[in-house]
Amino acid sequence: MAEFPTKKCGVLGCTGSVGQRFILLLSKHPYLKLHALGASARSAGKKYKDAVSGLDSDVAGDIETEFQNAGLAVFSNSKNHRQDPTVPLVIPTVNLNHLDLIPHQRKLRSSDKGLLVCNSNCAVVGVAVPFAALQAAFGPIDFASVVTMQAVSGAGYPGVSSMDIMDNVVPFISGEEDKLETEARKILGTMTTDGTAFEEQSALRISAACNRVGVMDGHTACVALKFMRQPPPSAEECIEALRNYTSEANALGCPSAPNPPIKVFDEPDRPQPRLDRDLESGYTVSVGRVRKDDGGIFDLKFVSLSHNTVIGAAGGSIVNAEAAILKGYIQ
Template sequence: MTVRVGVLGATGAVGQRCIQLLDGHSEFELAAVTASEDSAGKSYGEAAKWRVDSPIPDAVADLTVRETDPDAVPDDVDLLFSSLPSGVAAEVEPDFAEAGYVLSSNSSNDRLADDVPLVIPEINPDHLELLEVQRDERGWDGAVVKNPNCSTITMVPTLAALDQFGLERVHVSTLQAVSGAGYSGVSSMEILDNVIPHIGGEEEKMETESKKLLGEFDGAELARHDAEVSASCNRVPTIDGHLENVWAETERDVTEADVEDAFRGVESLDLPRSPDQLIEVFEDPSRPQPRLDRTLGGGMAIAAGGVQATPAGIQYNCLAHNTIRGAAGAAILNGELLDRDGWL
C-alpha cells in the first residue's frame, strides 16, 4: 500500500535532498510540500532554488507549495518529513502531532526530550516504543520521531558495534563538510585554504545524542549509556561527507581483527533505503575518503578504516554522507521503519 507523505521546509537544503530521495520511492508518494509564507502559493519549481545534484522531479516541480500549518496539509497525508529550522520546528511540530500527523524530523529541537525517540533504525529501533509514552504524556494522536545530528550518526553505528566489548570512553575529532552548514552557512572566504576548529553546538550534540542512542529502553523510560564521550568538531573545505577520527576505550582488550569483525557484523535492515552493508570496512589505511566513499550504499552506508590498537584504545576513522545518511536519508529511513512497524 502506498503511503502519502509530505515534506515540511521543502525548499531548504535538507528538504530538497528529501525530495530527491523520495523520487521513485517504492512505498512513498510525495503529496504535499510546505515552506515559508513567501513561498506558499507558488509552484515548487518556482519557489525552490534547486541545488541538488540531479534535476528537480517533474511531478514535484508542479506541486503548489503550502503554508507550514496543519490546516494547510491534506488529511490523507500519513507521514511528514520535517526539515524545518529548529526554532520553527519547535513551534509547529507539536501542532502537527496534536492534529494527528506522524513526523519523522531532522530538526534538532527536542532530540534529547525524554519522550521523543532519537532513532537510527539499524541501532535502536526498539526506542520507537517511546511513542506510547509520548502519546500518553502529551495527548497526541500523532507523533514525533527524530534522527540524530549528522556527525553523531556517522560515529554511533561504530560505537554500537564496540559496545559488546564494554564501551567506556570515546574521543572523536571531526572533519565536517561545508554542506553541513547549509548553502549559505560558511562563506568561501572563510573556508577556502582554511579549517575552522569550532562548530557551534556540535560538540555537545555528539556528546549527548550518542549516549541517548546507545541507551536502553525498559518500556517506561530510557536510561542513557554511561560511556564518557568528548568531541572536537572542525569544518573543512569538502562539499559532502563527514570524516571522523575516533579513539574508543573498552572494558575488554580487543584486537584490530575483533573491531573489524564487529563493524562488519552490524546488520542492515530490509527497508527501501537500507544499504546492503551498514558499515563498510576498508583494509587500506588511507580510506575512507569523502570524495571516494561518501556515496557507498547510495549514501546510506558508514565507511570505516584505519583500525589500530593504540595505548589510548582502539583508533579508527569513519565517514558518512552528511546530507543523505546524516540528514534527509536518515529521516526517510525512520519513516520507513515507522511504516513497517505499524506506527502510521
C-alpha cells in the first residue's frame, strides 16, 4: 500500500457544530493538516460564542463552487449540491466508486484540479451502510420502513432549545424524511461505465418518520425491509452478511476507515447511543436486533446507530478526502 501523503486543508464554516467536529478530527489526523479556517460574514466581528453557526445554506453553494473553480478540492456537508447529477454524494463505507465521476466533473467545469464531493445527510448513514451490505449479498431491497430517533447535535448549535426536548420527543424534523428517502437512492445507485452519470436505485421505496429525542450524539433508527429476492435470506444469513461486510475504504487503506464498517450486536438491547456511538471513533455503524419480522409485512427488522457528526458528517467527508487522495484525484 502506498504511503499516505501529508496534505494541507482548511475548514469553511468552522464555527458550526459540524465545523467544530471537523477541527477536532483533523487536529488528531496523522496526515491532513489544518491550515485555514473560514466562517460566514455573519460570524465576523462577533465574539466566538455569538458566532457559533454553520455556513448559511443560502451562500454555501456559491462559495463551494468558487472554491472549486479556484482549483481546490471541496468536500461538503451542505445540502446544496447533493442532488446535482455531476456531484458525487458519498458515504465512504458505501460508494467510494462514485468518486470516479470526478474526471467527468472536471471536464464539464473546465477545471484540471478542483473537485466537489458531498457527504450525505446524517440520518441516511444508518440506513445506507447496512443496506449496502445486505444488497451486496442478497440483491436489491424492494421497500423499507425507517423510523429515526435523532440526536440534538444534528440540529447544530445552539439548535434545539432545552425547553423543547427535555422530558419530550419532537416527532418532526423539517425536510429530513424527504432527504432520507431521496439521498439513499442516489448513494445506493450505480455509475455508468463511462463514468459520466449516476443511476439511482429508483425502485427502492423508503417510508421514513424522523423524530428528535433528548440524546446528545448518535442517531438511532428502527428499520424494517423487504427484499426483491423471494424467498428472502434468513436473519442469520443477514447477520453474517452485515458482519462480513468490508468497504472500499478499507481496501484503499484510508487512514480513518473504520474496521469493521458495521458492528453487529447479539445483545437484545443494543446498540444504544450513549454506549455505542463512539465505536471506532464514531466511524462504525452499529446494528442490533437483526430479526425476522413476525408481523409478516417485512422480511427483516433491525436497529441501527450511527454517530451523526462523525460518520454522518465531518468524519464522512474526511474519509472521502482520504480516498480521493489515494485514488489520485488530489495531487
